[in-house]
Amino acid sequence: MPSGFGDKLVIAISSRALFNLDDSHQVYINQGLAAYAQYQIAHEDEILAPGDAFPLVKKLLRLNERLGGDPRVEVILLSRNSADTGLRVFNSIEHYGLKISRAAFCGGTSPYRYASAFGCHLFLSTEAEDVRQALDHGMAAATLIASRKIEDNEDELRFAFDGDAVLFSDEAEQIYKTQGLSAFTESEKAAAKEPLSGGPFKQFLAALQGLQAEFGDKCPIRTALVTARSAPAHERVIRTLRAWNVRIDESLFLGGLSKGAFLKAYGADVFFDDQKMHCESASEHVATGHVPHGIANRRDV
Structure with missing residues (x-):
């Protein structure tokens, strides 16, 4: 665990788990990386819809408000985007008021290796191979499955x-x-x-x-x-x-x-x-x- 995080609970989340990037991902699948980059830059001011992990992340960050004092939960963004194409993700984070300030943008490569460098306790992603690699390196990790769950308003x-x-x-x-x-x-x-x-x-x-x-x-x-x-x-x-x-x-x-x-x-x-x-x-x-x-x-x- 990096000394800068002390004894915080540190969660790593992929951009596709945090936000719904299905449309842009289909551009990548069908047209390739260059078309994907152009699409993200062209739409970078359009706010992304919440993804499957969004309600969980929101509740995790809310714990800091409940405890007061220094934040005890840190959420870190790990993304296969480049910083250029990832600007849309950070714009969306700011829009929703999520207190996420640290990120690793890996330009198409797996970001799992940075989960360990950040000292994360858990890595959540939609990329099964990234999750496997994190598990192979001794980290708790899971591939999020699309769910029909509707977010409730309970505080727990x-x-x-x-x-x-x-x-x-x-x-x-x-x-x-x-x-x-x-x-x-x-x-x-x-x-x-x-x-x-x-x-x-x-x-x-x-x-x-x-x-x-x-x-x-x-x-x-x-x-x-x-x-x-x-x-x-x-x-x-x-x-x-x-x-x-x-x-x-x-x-x-x-x-x-x-x-x-x-x-x-x-x-x-x-x-x-x-x-x-x-x-x-x-x-x-x-x-x-x-x-x-x-x-x-x-x-x-």
Whole structure:
């Protein structure tokens, strides 16, 4: 973490996640980079519509107003645009009053490497390959899936996480995928008192809990574990979080039930899962980030 950020919660966001750039992206796909650059410059005074991550970013930045004093949340823009074509993005940031001042414009190359240089706890993008590279370098990252979620006006900020291959390693999921449910259940019962290794979102959850602690009893941030596990595979999860000294506000052990309705009931602002089928179901109800990590996402499987 760069010393200039101290103990801030630092989130990196791509321009296409923050704003709706579908029209200009289609120009790039159909006509190439030069036409895209001309299009963005010609339209740089036209304000972009909010993207899928916009409500989340707005709520994150609002936390600084609630705490007062020095800002405790930093949002950084990471973009494949050049600074020239990215002017439209910064104009839109200013229009919406978002307090985002730091950015990396990478001129068509992947910006993931700057997420680490900025000391980010989380990287959100619509580019799956950028997300994979960030995960490969030990950072929490997710590919945002287009959602039908309508922004609400509640003040609370609610995060939801899958367990295996997201908060935890995929060591247990490997047994499930290769040997089946019975072997997974027996293995988890035998290892119930052995904490799981951390997954890619462990450090983000810890940083989030540190921010929660600053609010005390009236904290506007809530966290939930939403897992396909059920008893008796629940015990190892509970003991793992206890060993990490990490508190989750709500835990849902669904035993394979579809997660979407439960996420809607919880009111998640964003849900992170490694399995595409769960992400597609969840995105019908809440903003969703696919975490392409673990055995479910191995390209050789």
